[in-house]
Amino acid sequence: MKINKRTGNHPAFSIIAYALIAVISIICLLPFLLVVTGSITDENAIYQYGFSLFPRQVSFFAYSVIFRSPQAIMRAYGVTIFVTVIGTVLGLFITAMTAYVLCRKDFKYRNVFAFFFYFTTLFSGGLVSYYIFMVRYLQIKDTYFALILPLLLNVFYLLIMRNFMNSIPFSIIESAKIDGAGDFTIFMKIVLWIITPALASIGLFIALAYWNDWFNAMLFLEDHKRFPLQYMLYRIINSVRFASSMTANAGIPAPRMPQQSIKMAMTVVATGPIIFLYPFLQKYFVKGITIGAVKG
Numbered sequence: 001m002k003i004n005k006r007t008g009n010h011p012a013f014s015i016i017a018y019a020l021i022a023v024i025s026i027i028c029l030l031p032f033l034l035v036v037t038g039s040i041t042d043e044n045a046i047y048q049y050g051f052s053l054f055p056r057q058v059s060f061f062a063y064s065v066i067f068r069s070p071q072a073i074m075r076a077y078g079v080t081i082f083v084t085v086i087g088t089v090l091g092l093f094i095t096a097m098t099a100y101v102l103c104r105k106d107f108k109y110r111n112v113f114a115f116f117f118y119f120t121t122l123f124s125g126g127l128v129s130y131y132i133f134m135v136r137y138l139q140i141k142d143t144y145f146a147l148i149l150p151l152l153l154n155v156f157y158l159l160i161m162r163n164f165m166n167s168i169p170f171s172i173i174e175s176a177k178i179d180g181a182g183d184f185t186i187f188m189k190i191v192l193w194i195i196t197p198a199l200a201s202i203g204l205f206i207a208l209a210y211w212n213d214w215f216n217a218m219l220f221l222e223d224h225k226r227f228p229l230q231y232m233l234y235r236i237i238n239s240v241r242f243a244s245s246m247t248a249n250a251g252i253p254a255p256r257m258p259q260q261s262i263k264m265a266m267t268v269v270a271t272g273p274i275i276f277l278y279p280f281l282q283k284y285f286v287k288g289i290t291i292g293a294v295k296g
Contacts, residue, residue, distance in 0.1 A: 039063070039264035046260045062265035066236060073269075075225060076232040079144075083228060084210040087148045091206045092199055094153055099161035100187050105170060114162075117155045131219060146220035147228060151209050157202045164198040165191065204278065211274045233266045
């Protein structure tokens with residue numbers, strides 16, 4: 001058997017490698033398939049036989065419980081999509097601009113400001129001071145700002161972005177300055193185009209953080225029309241648990257509420273849409289993380 005001149009690999013090695021990747025991919029896919037099948041399995045069958053890849057008794061009762069009020073779920077989807085899009089765009093812009101300032105060698109105090117950012121990863125003011133600051137001083141309780149502002153800047157992503165920008169030759173910025181470009185023009189028309197892989201990979205992380213956030217909604221929101229999807233599903237499962245415990249304690253004969261299958265159905269409802277973002281960002285993902293994590 002001849003060696004492939006283009007890749008330098010033996011054909012047998014390629015076959016083994018592709019087979020191994022296929023097996024690993026199937027293994028990674030099995031948990032999600034288990035979640036999907038568990039969401040459409042009857043609750044009694046789950047308690048009797050456990051979870052399986054093939055449902056013994058198909059039932060969509062868990063989905064009917066979640067979508068009992070479809071308008072509320074659709075509204076929660078809209079809130080989550082709105083917050084995720086706005087938060088991701090603003091978060092990327094602020095993170096990239098801050099990282100650009102911190103990586104500029106002509107900025108005298110860049111290390112001092114970098115220390116202030118890093119300090120916040122070691123120490124926190126606590127939940128009480130955080131709540132008081134957001135409610136009393138910023139006065140953003142029961143507004144969409146309460147969902148966007150807390151996750152707007154992540155120091156870990158900032159450090160990754162700064163390390164990525166350190167790989168940009170400073171001569172490019174100097175050349176642009178000689179041609180008369182200002183700092184903001186350089187950032188918008190040169191730097192942002194160079195750091196596209198980092199923007200895509202970090203943007204995915206920021207979007208996931210906004211999509212999965214429910215804690216800030218629990219702290220700061222009272223109007224149910226502003227509830228995001230994750231917090232809406234959190235309230236649904238708490239209602240199911242409360243109803244099950246009340247009927248059990250009172251001895252009232254009632255059908256078993258789908259506690260296990262509803263958890264699986266909630267996972268499908270919550271992760272389904274966001275999972276479609278990854279294929280569009282996959283080509284930037286590995287490159288952005290690799291270059292951002294290793295200086296070179």
